[in-house]
């Protein structure tokens with residue numbers, strides 16, 4: 001059993017805290033947002049949707065292994081490890097804004113009451129670990145702290161499974177002993193652990209991994225545009241490619257492009273970081289450009305089928321940036337909805353989890369409680385997020401309820417021939 005402090009009760013911090021508590025450690029979460037701390041402490045209320053997390057938080061809080069505070073001094077009392085899991089959003093210049101990491105590091109340094117291993121889980125530009133070390137030296141001359149980079153690779157929507165059964169755990173530090181101490185925390189997971197020889201390499205692995213995943217998505221999306229012109233089917237092309245063991249099947253789904261709180265900002269941050277060294281990251285720029293264009297496709301395809309969209313009723317199925325989350329950060333749905341509203345279309349929408357968040361961002365949309373109500377009377381339906389629920393809908397009923405049954409399948413989840421047989425004018429991505 002170890003005593004762990006986790007700074008930040010967001011997707012990564014709360015998942016890390018709940019999972020480490022579930023492994024038997026005593027974990028205290030330090031979160032600056034009082035309302036979140038109160039909701040977590042008093043009602044075990046989690047302010048975002050992540051399958052299984054509420055139950056895990058509740059179980060461990062009741063067992064006395066997981067608690068929440070706004071006080072760094074309380075949170076760090078007796079701690080051996082302090083994880084930093086605060087947000088690193090896009091800054092003005094495209095690089096990651098590390099203000100929250102700096103502030104967390106300074107607060108940890110001021111409050112720590114003994115030797116500590118500070119573990120950075122936030123995605124940060126290479127060299128941020130040095131900044132954390134300097135901050136500790138500046139703010140606390142009494143106690144030693146070792147800084148370790150331990151980037152997080154979990155996916156929203158399956159965060160608990162990803163934490164408990166990771167493909168790999170990456171740990172990097174200039175202090176090998178501290179890196180090994182962090183590795184011991186993960187020993188019960190029995191997962192491959194890569195300890196890098198110093199901290200920069202670990203920080204780089206996170207950016208390189210996310211950029212590579214984004215590149216695969218943009219690659220298949222580029223191929224999908226060619227497929228449409230030559231009457232090839234991108235789904236089968238991707239299947240054929242993915243069977244090659246050198247390629248593999250993941251992240252080869254053509255669609256409306258990547259979104260979320262990580263891939264867009266991380267590719268951009270790596271490109272901006274490279275430019276700081278007068279490098280020209282042409283591939284990263286191409287990845288971003290393809291992704292931008294891909295988001296326009298749904299509305300373009302709809303206009304091809306319907307003509308001018310002014311006055312048309314358009315329904316969006318799915319708003320979250322991907323299934324099983326309510327996260328709307330950089331979601332393609334937002335660009336699509338804004339573009340439709342700009343064209344003068346009337347937009348209705350349904351999402352199993354993200355409606356409340358969407359309402360705050362896009363009040364001009366009519367939100368409906370289910371997929372049928374959202375589609376009824378529409379001239380066009382765009383499947384934006386491939387929630388499983390949308391695979392089980394009675395599409396005959398949907399088709400009959402629409403004014404003009406145009407279906408833009410932004411994630412290629414339906415069979416084109418079946419959809420046409422039902423009466424839809426159907427457009428997928430990269431398949432005719």
Ligand SMILES: NC(=O)c1ccc[n+]([C@@H]2O[C@H](COP(=O)([O-])OP(=O)(O)OC[C@H]3O[C@@H](n4cnc5c(N)ncnc54)[C@H](O)[C@@H]3O)[C@@H](O)[C@H]2O)c1
Pocket residue numbers: 007008009010011012013030031032033036085086087088100103104121122123124152153154155156261262
């Ligand atoms: N969300 C993901 O799927 C994911 C996956 C891998 C890595 N990451 C990375 O992990 C980091 C965290 O992302 P997230 O999505 O969990 O962010 P988030 O915005 O969901 O959560 C951050 C939390 O930290 C709190 N906070 C901010 N400053 C603080 C401070 N000084 N002291 C205490 N609490 C503070 C915020 O109030 C918020 O609750 C980012 O760098 C992100 O790139 C995210």
